[in-house]
Amino acid sequence: xxxxxxxxxxxxxxxxxxxxxxxxxxxxxxxxxxxxxxxxxxxxxxxxxxxxxxxxxxxxxxxxxxxxxxxxxxxxxxxxxxxxxxxxxxxxxxxxxxxxxxxxxxx
Amino acid sequence: xxxxxxxxxxxxxxxxxxxxxxxxxxxxxxxxxxxxxxxxxxxxxxxxxxxxxxxxxxxxxxxxxxxxxxxxxxxxxxxxxxxxxxxxxxxxxxxxxxxxxxxxxxxxxxxxxxxxxxxxx
Numbered sequence: 360x361x362x363x364x365x366x367x368x369x370x371x372x373x374x375x376x377x378x379x380x381x382x383x384x385x386x387x388x389x390x391x392x393x394x395x396x397x398x399x400x401x402x403x404x405x406x407x408x409x410x411x412x413x414x415x416x417x418x419x420x421x422x423x424x425x426x427x428x429x430x431x432x433x434x435x436x437x438x439x440x441x442x443x444x445x446x447x448x449x450x451x452x453x454x455x456x457x458x459x460x461x462x463x464x465x466x
Numbered sequence: 467x468x469x470x471x472x473x474x475x476x477x478x479x480x481x482x483x484x485x486x487x488x489x490x491x492x493x494x495x496x497x498x499x500x501x502x503x504x505x506x507x508x509x510x511x512x513x514x515x516x517x518x519x520x521x522x523x524x525x526x527x528x529x530x531x532x533x534x535x536x537x538x539x540x541x542x543x544x545x546x547x548x549x550x551x552x553x554x555x556x557x558x559x560x561x562x563x564x565x566x567x568x569x570x571x572x573x574x575x576x577x578x579x580x581x582x583x584x585x586x587x
Contacts, residue, residue, distance in 0.1 A: 392571060398511075403579060404511065406574065406575050409572070415566075447511055449511075449574075451571060451572060451573050451574075454527065455513050455516075457512065460510045
């Protein structure tokens with residue numbers, strides 16, 4: 360079973376800054392079956408990125424994903440106030456585990 | 467508009483049982499794999515189980531095998547999770563989630579609002 364480890368656990372940044380979130384897999388993720396989700400308090404998760412780098416419908420282009428194999432990155436180019444939330448990566452091949460999450464908080 | 471509405475959560479004693487339901491609308495329910503995902507208070511997301519369109523394939527996370535049963539009724543556009551022998555560590559918000567496409571190998575695009583299960587004496 361693949362284990363996903365996200366870093367950092369918490370990231371403190373200011374609006375307008377660039378955010379870089381990491382997701383590392385314990386073994387190679389097949390065909391880049393890697394997704395990123397955003398979750399705000401009291402809400403269900405929202406799909407941001409799938410296939411490691413494809414944006415889901417309606418997701419702003421300041422969100423981008425990259426990576427392959429075991430190392431993946433979510434980048435938010437210029438943080439907006441609404442981007443402060445918890446972010447999860449997920450490999451969705453076979454039993455689809457999630458990473459433990461990165462909390463993006465306002466500095 | 468796709469909608470997933472969970473129900474059936476509540477307070478239950480350790481060792482007890484509960485059945486969650488997820489009512490689906492706005493899409494052809496019988497065409498999609500469906501999932502249950504849970505989130506303990508203040509914790510991360512944990513995938514629990516999924517079921518194929520016709521119910522012929524089912525998978526569970528190890529921690530619920532033998533205690534939880536996922537099922538579906540395509541005629542009623544409904545997904546279920548029968549939870550037996552409940553433990554304190556099963557306390558969580560339980561989400562129903564639909565895959566992006568009809569393939570199991572696709573991310574979760576639609577989510578319900580969740581239903582809270584609390585296991586406590």
